Amino acid sequence: MSIPPGQKISLCIDLKIVHSIIEQHIAASPYVVGIELARQIDRYVREQKLGYYPALEYFQGTSIVDSDLYNTAESIAWLLENLTQQSLHEYLRSVINEITFDSIHVQIFILPHIRPGQNNATHNLSTHLTPDHLRVSLTGKLMFGAENKKSLIQKLIDELNAALEKHFSLHDVNGIKLLD
Numbered sequence: 001m002s003i004p005p006g007q008k009i010s011l012c013i014d015l016k017i018v019h020s021i022i023e024q025h026i027a028a029s030p031y032v033v034g035i036e037l038a039r040q041i042d043r044y045v046r047e048q049k050l051g052y053y054p055a056l057e058y059f060q061g062t063s064i065v066d067s068d069l070y071n072t073a074e075s076i077a078w079l080l081e082n083l084t085q086q087s088l089h090e091y092l093r094s095v096i097n098e099i100t101f102d103s104i105h106v107q108i109f110i111l112p113h114i115r116p117g118q119n120n121a122t123h124n125l126s127t128h129l130t131p132d133h134l135r136v137s138l139t140g141k142l143m144f145g146a147e148n149k150k151s152l153i154q155k156l157i158d159e160l161n162a163a164l165e166k167h168f169s170l171h172d173v174n175g176i177k178l179l180d
Contacts, residue, residue: 001148002145002146002147002148003145003146003147003148003149003152003178004145005141005142005143005144005145006141006142006145007141007142007145007152007178008139008140008141008142008178008179008180009096009139009140009141009142009156009176009177009178009179010102010137010138010139010175010176010177010179011137011138011156011160011173011174011175011176011177012135012136012137012173012174012175013088013135013136013138013160013164013171013172013173013174014133014134014135014136014170014171014172014174015084015133015134015135015136015164015168015170015171016132016133016134016168016169016170016171017080017083017084017132017133017134017168017169018167018168018169019031019132021083022076022079022080022083022131022132025079025083026075026076026079028072028075028076030076030130030131030132031130031132033069033072033073033076033129033130033131034108034126034127034128034129034130034131034132035126035130036066036069037056037065037069037070037073037108037126037129038122038123038125038126038128038129039122039126040064040065040066040069041053041054041056041059041064041065041125041129042116042121042122042125044059044064045116046116050116051115051116051117052115052116053111053112053114053115053116053125054111055109055110055111055112056070056073056108056109056129057109073108073129073131076131077106077108077109077131080106080131080132080134081104081106081134084104084134084136085101085104087167088101088136088138091163091164091166091167092140092160092163094143094159094163095142095143095144095156095159095160095163096138096140096141096142096143097140097141097143098140098141099138099139099140100138100139100140101136101137101138102137102138102139103135103136103137104134104135104136104137105134105135105136106131106133106134107128107131107133107134107135108128108129108130108131108133110135112124112125112128112129114128133170137175139179142156144159149178152178153176153178156173156176157173157176160173161173
């Protein structure tokens with residue numbers, strides 16, 4: 001069964017923003033922010049003998065994490081959300097139109113899946129807390145059609161990869177659904 005252009009879809013994309021792009025808009029290095037957040041949080045977790053790392057929001061308004069550092073991380077996250085929305089509208093316009101963003105989550109605000117006792121825990125925590133990684137869920141209408149569902153999804157993945165590879169240091173497309 002042939003699928004015409006205009007098919008409504010939903011998908012999820014994991015994106016990592018190139019640091020030089022972030023640094024064009026804000027004076028702080030995301031890498032330095034991630035390392036310092038991890039150092040302060042790891043120290044607290046080990047002092048308290050916790051078996052997990054709490055989500056970053058747990059530390060908001062506490063003296064555990066420097067307030068200027070926390071505010072910088074929030075500012076970078078806000079910037080990333082806005083830059084990503086603008087960029088995806090621009091870069092995906094030949095692939096998907098009528099884009100609606102269902103959600104945008106900056107990784108630093110998601111509970112880390114890292115435990116203090118794991119090998120390289122602090123390094124992995126600093127990677128998690130570096131504000132450069134987002135998960136975007138969106139819906140829209142495809143600008144092209146295909147012979148069948150399988151070929152449509154493969155073509156969509158190929159088109160998304162071509163559109164995103166120039167602008168993001170990492171991207172992973174998943175959770176593609178055709179909607180009625």
